[in-house]
Amino acid sequence: MHKRNLYFPAMLCLLAFLSCEGIRDLNPEETFEEANAPVELSHDNMVFHSPWGYEKEDNESRYYPMLVSGMWGEGEQYYQEVAQKYPAFVIDYQKSSSSDGQALATWIRSAIEAGYRIDTNRIYLTGFSYGGSSSYPLAKGMYAEGLYFAAIIRCAGQSQPDLGNDIAQQTAVWYHIGLSDTETRVQVAREALEYMRNYECNSKAKEKTATDSLAGYERTTVTLTRSGIPMFIYSEYTGMGHTPGPCYTDDELFPWLFNHSLKYR
Numbered sequence: 401m402h403k404r405n406l407y408f409p410a411m412l413c414l415l416a417f418l419s420c421e422g423i424r425d426l427n428p429e430e431t432f433e434e435a436n437a438p439v440e441l442s443h444d445n446m447v448f449h450s451p452w453g454y455e456k457e458d459n460e461s462r463y464y465p466m467l468v469s470g471m472w473g474e475g476e477q478y479y480q481e482v483a484q485k486y487p488a489f490v491i492d493y494q495k496s497s498s499s500d501g502q503a504l505a506t507w508i509r510s511a512i513e514a515g516y517r518i519d520t521n522r523i524y525l526t527g528f529s530y531g532g533s534s535s536y537p538l539a540k541g542m543y544a545e546g547l548y549f550a551a552i553i554r555c556a557g558q559s560q561p562d563l564g565n566d567i568a569q570q571t572a573v574w575y576h577i578g579l580s581d582t583e584t585r586v587q588v589a590r591e592a593l594e595y596m597r598n599y600e601c602n603s604k605a606k607e608k609t610a611t612d613s614l615a616g617y618e619r620t621t622v623t624l625t626r627s628g629i630p631m632f633i634y635s636e637y638t639g640m641g642h643t644p645g646p647c648y649t650d651d652e653l654f655p656w657l658f659n660h661s662l663k664y665r
Contacts, residue, residue, distance in 0.1 A: 426522070426659055427486055438483070438490070443511045451487035454517075465522035465658065468493050468504065468549070471534050475526025475553060478648040486658040489518055496534035501541020508547065521662040525552045528644040532557025533588075543567050551660035553653065555644040558584055561591035569601035572660050574633040576647040578617075578640030585642070589634070596624060596632045605631070615646035629664065630656065 430453055438449040451464045466489040469476035473492055483490075493504060512518050523542075527535040532554045539549050543566065551572040563573065573596075577589035596602060605624040612619055617637040624632040633656070640646055647653065 426661060430484075430487070432484055441516070443514055443516065444507060446491065446507060448489055448491035451489055452484050453487055461517075463517045463519040464488055465524060465550075466491065466508070466518050468523065468525045468538075470494075470525055470527030470538065471496055471531030472528045472644075474528045474531075474555070474644045474648075479526075479654070482654045486654060488524075488658070489516070493538075496530065496537060498537045498541040498544065500534075501538035501543075502545050503541070504538065505542045505545035505547040519661075520547060522550050522658075522660070523547065524657050524660070525549045526555075527552070527557070528555040529557065529642065531555075533559045536560040536563050539563060539567050539571055548662060550662050551657050553647070553657060555647050556581055556585050556589070556642060558582070558588060561588050562595050563592070565599040565601055568596060568599045568632070570662060570665050572629070572631045572656075574635070574653065574656060576635050576637070576644070578637045578642065578646075580639055580641045582642070589636070593622060593632075593634045596634075602626065602632070615649045617646055629660075 432452050436453045436456060438452055438454070441448050441450055453459050454464065464487060467475065467479055469479070469490060469492050471494055473494070476490055476492060479490065495504070508518060508520065508523065512520070525535055525538060535552050535554050535557070537560060539552065542548060548567065548570040551574070553574050553576075555576045556578070563571070575589060575592055577586055579586060597607070602624050605626045608623050608625070610621050610623075612621070614637070617640045619638070620636045622634040623630050635647070637646060
């Protein structure tokens with residue numbers, strides 16, 4: 401069998417997820433003019449950017465997701481290519497600890513009280529390397545304040561493999577690791593997969609493994625699906641070192657991210 405065909409079950413799972421009732425309307429199609437471009441905003445000494453079309457009259461009652469671009473900021477860089485398709489608030493958050501996660505949750509609530517239309521069901525996080533490690537502490541800090549990330553893109557990381565069952569029940573993760581990265585980072589990534597497999601929330605999850613090639617690398621992907629939703633995806637890239645770039649060449653990455661909402665957990 402052609403190796404690309406082995407990836408087909410995972411693709412079917414993702415397509416089913418994207419077409420679930422209600423979820424398919426999370427990102428309505430929209431056209432923009434240059435006047436609808438994001439603008440820089442400031443609240444409580446933090447700078448962030450508005451979504452495309454935020455001030456359009458038709459959108460005056462619409463709430464938007466927030467993309468938190470974690471350590472190294474690679475998420476914001478690649479997001480710009482799809483920003484009009486997935487309008488979102490964007491904040492560059494170069495923080496790493498659980499207390500920083502608590503501070504972020506407090507800031508988000510304060511921004512909403514100030515009138516910014518942020519959808520707390522759709523807060524997303526990206527992080528590479530140190531940002532990969534810090535993604536889990538940030539999620540734990542948010543959890544301590546009663547908020548969750550709906551989904552996390554984690555690229556590598558050298559520590560923090562244990563997200564915790566309560567957070568994993570609500571927060572989807574797509575974890576990427578190059579097998580030519582350091583032995584420690586590969587070990588941490590595989591430990592994170594085992595934690596996910598053993599959380600109570602995933603006790604009835606359906607697991608599928610598929611292989612394909614992406615950006616010149618052979619890739620093996622494990623997907624844990626609950627209630628038709630791919631809640632944990634783990635991708636290993638043969639020959640890839642310490643880089644986030646190839647992960648973002650997957651056309652399904654941002655659709656997966658922006659179609660997660662806590663409303664459907």
